[in-house]
Amino acid sequence: MKPKQRFALALSYEGTHYHGWQTQENLASVQSTLEAALSFVADQPIRVMCAGRTDAGVHASEQVVHFDTDVQRHPDAWLLGTNTQLPPDMSVQWVRPVPFEFNARATATSRCYRYLIHNLPSRPGLLSPFVSWHYKSLNVERMEEAVQHWLGEHDFTSFRGPHCQAHTPIRTMLSIRVYRQNALIIIEIEGNAFLHHMVRNMVGTLFQIGQGRQEPLWAKEVLEAKDRRVAGMMAPAKGLYLTKVKYPSKFALPETPVGPFFLM
Numbered sequence: 001m002k003p004k005q006r007f008a009l010a011l012s013y014e015g016t017h018y019h020g021w022q023t024q025e026n027l028a029s030v031q032s033t034l035e036a037a038l039s040f041v042a043d044q045p046i047r048v049m050c051a052g053r054t055d056a057g058v059h060a061s062e063q064v065v066h067f068d069t070d071v072q073r074h075p076d077a078w079l080l081g082t083n084t085q086l087p088p089d090m091s092v093q094w095v096r097p098v099p100f101e102f103n104a105r106a107t108a109t110s111r112c113y114r115y116l117i118h119n120l121p122s123r124p125g126l127l128s129p130f131v132s133w134h135y136k137s138l139n140v141e142r143m144e145e146a147v148q149h150w151l152g153e154h155d156f157t158s159f160r161g162p163h164c165q166a167h168t169p170i171r172t173m174l175s176i177r178v179y180r181q182n183a184l185i186i187i188e189i190e191g192n193a194f195l196h197h198m199v200r201n202m203v204g205t206l207f208q209i210g211q212g213r214q215e216p217l218w219a220k221e222v223l224e225a226k227d228r229r230v231a232g233m234m235a236p237a238k239g240l241y242l243t244k245v246k247y248p249s250k251f252a253l254p255e256t257p258v259g260p261f262f263l264m
Helices: 030-042 075-085 140-150 198-210 218-225
Strands: 005-013 048-050 059-069 090-098 110-118 152-155 170-181 184-191 240-246
Touching: 005 030, 005 075, 030 048, 030 059, 030 075, 030 090, 075 090, 110 198, 140 170, 140 184, 140 198, 140 218, 184 198, 198 218, 198 240
Parallel strands: 059 240
Antiparallel strands: 005 059, 005 090, 048 059, 110 184, 110 240, 152 170, 170 184
16 A cells, blocks of 8 residues: 655754664664654654665765655644654754655755864864864865866765665765864765775875875875776774765755764
């Protein structure tokens, strides 16, 4: 029997205490935590589909999810009721009914990620759970020059994690930007989709270029090698955020409220 309604929601979370998005037996995950809260409100099991799975320790200011249900609830009831059941490090930002043609993963046109690097000799204190730390000075101009080689459609095998299940390594990077705000270096990447560990492996490669161990052109050479062994080491998870998922305008999804001050 076909469910009566499909809903979409936006979820924000601090990934520090979760073993990634996907449900895993005997381990805390974002998916299982959200499903438990939604199931409490529905008084029956609810299963969800997300726009993109995040790794253990990765955060999100806008993870988009859809779920199907026969239960009649107003969107505000889903929003408020689910949030009463979620832990403090996770929150639903909005809930909207959507047509069944909407699919959080399949109908997304792009995903946006942001990576934050605390670039000072002293390690971060207050922001420690939310930023990566690189104590050697990084040259932002060199890093910005390097990322231009990754724009467009390419085979990103060199940045693909060993357990990636994607059918193809071909991805399209729509925009990449590297800039500094005081002690923070910010890397913003938008692409149609991403491979497992792709952003973190790209950032690890940029570390080598930013500290002068490789030239900006090396970013192109790594990409063309199609060999994970030639790229830089994977950057830590805690500096990475899924910040936005974009969909066709016909779905009329609301804007997610602005995140923490360091994501503005």
